[in-house]
Amino acid sequence: MDLKQLTALVTVSDVGSVTKAARLLRVVQPAVSRHIRSLEEEIGVRLFERTSQGMTLTPAGEILTERARRALLELERARAEIRPDRGQVQGIVTIGLLESTVEILAAPLMESVARRHPGIDLRLLSAFSGHLQQWLDDGAVDMTLLYNLASTPSISVTPLLHESLWAVAPPGAALGDVGSLTWDHVTRQPLVLPVAGHGLRTLIDEALGTAGVEPTVACQTNSMLLQKKLVSSGTGWSVLPAAGVAEDVATGRLSGGPLTDPEVSRTVVLALQRGGRIPAAVEVVATEVFRVTRRLVENGAWPTARAVERRD
Incomplete structure (x- = not known):
C-alpha cells in the first residue's frame, strides 16, 4: 500500500469516476485503474462497485477511504510543519x-x-x-x-x-420594539423549530417546560438556514442563538430579540x-x-x- 494508491482511492471516491480522477491527478486513466486494482488485490476485497453511473464505494471501501483520507491529511500537515x-x-x-x-x-x-x-x-x-x-x-x-x-x-x-437565545419573527413583527419577549408571547405563534434530539431543541424544550407553555409546532428542520427562510416567509416564529440571527436582524430581513421568563443562554x-x-x-x-x-x-x-x- 503506497501513497499513490491511497491518493487514487480518495480521489476516485470524491469524483465517482476513474476518468475524472485521472484528469485531476494529471495521470493517464490506466494508471488510476491500476492503483485501485492493486489495492483491492492487496487487501482482498472490492473497494468500488463499478456501474454505468460511475464508481461507488463498497462498505469496505468507505472504511478504507476514511482512514486513507486521514493519513493523507496527516502527511500534508507534517510537510507543512x-x-x-x-x-x-x-x-x-x-x-x-x-x-x-x-x-x-x-x-x-x-x-x-x-x-x-x-x-x-x-x-x-x-x-x-x-x-x-x-x-x-x-x-x-x-x-x-x-x-x-x-x-x-x-x-x-x-x-x-455566554449568549442568549432569541425569539425570531418576520420583519413586520418588529420584535425589537417589544419591551419584554416572554416564552408565553412567542408560543402564541406557530413555531419553526430544530428537530427533536438537536442540542438547541433540548434547550428550547427545557425552557418551554419551565415556562409551562405548550407550543404549536409548524415545522421541524435540521437546517438553521431553512429555519430562517421559513420564518421570513411567514410560516412561523422561531428560537435561535443570537449569533445566528444578528446580521439578519440588523439588516431587517428578520426581527428578533432576547427571550425572558425564563431567560435561556448557552x-x-x-x-x-x-x-x-x-x-x-x-x-x-x-x-x-x-x-x-x-x-x-x-x-x-x-x-x-x-x-x-x-x-x-
Whole structure:
C-alpha cells in the first residue's frame, strides 16, 4: 500500500469516476485503474462497485477511504510543519464552527489568522454540535466550537462566551420594539423549530417546560438556514442563538430579540483533543479564536454575548 494508491482511492471516491480522477491527478486513466486494482488485490476485497453511473464505494471501501483520507491529511500537515523555517508558524489547521456562528465568526477569524499568521493554512468546517464533536473525536478537525459541554477524559474544553437565545419573527413583527419577549408571547405563534434530539431543541424544550407553555409546532428542520427562510416567509416564529440571527436582524430581513421568563443562554466553548503534542499552528489559531470572539463581544457585533475570562 503506497501513497499513490491511497491518493487514487480518495480521489476516485470524491469524483465517482476513474476518468475524472485521472484528469485531476494529471495521470493517464490506466494508471488510476491500476492503483485501485492493486489495492483491492492487496487487501482482498472490492473497494468500488463499478456501474454505468460511475464508481461507488463498497462498505469496505468507505472504511478504507476514511482512514486513507486521514493519513493523507496527516502527511500534508507534517510537510507543512517541517517546511524550511521562514520565521513564522506554519501548518494546516482545521477548525469546526457551529452553524449558528458561521456568519458572525468565519470571516473575522480567517482575516485575523491570515494577517497575523500567513504561514497557516486555515480550513473551516461547519455543522451542528453533535457532528462537530464526532469530527473532533475522529481527528477530522483539530479544534471545534461546541456549546454547553464540559471537559471529558478525551476532550479539553475552554469556555469562550455566554449568549442568549432569541425569539425570531418576520420583519413586520418588529420584535425589537417589544419591551419584554416572554416564552408565553412567542408560543402564541406557530413555531419553526430544530428537530427533536438537536442540542438547541433540548434547550428550547427545557425552557418551554419551565415556562409551562405548550407550543404549536409548524415545522421541524435540521437546517438553521431553512429555519430562517421559513420564518421570513411567514410560516412561523422561531428560537435561535443570537449569533445566528444578528446580521439578519440588523439588516431587517428578520426581527428578533432576547427571550425572558425564563431567560435561556448557552455557553460556547472551544474544544481540543487531550493527549499528544499540540502543534504550534493549532495553538496560535486557538489564541486567535479567543482574540476574535472577545473583539466581537466587546464591539457589540455578537449581541447579548458575555465573554468568559480565559484561564491559562
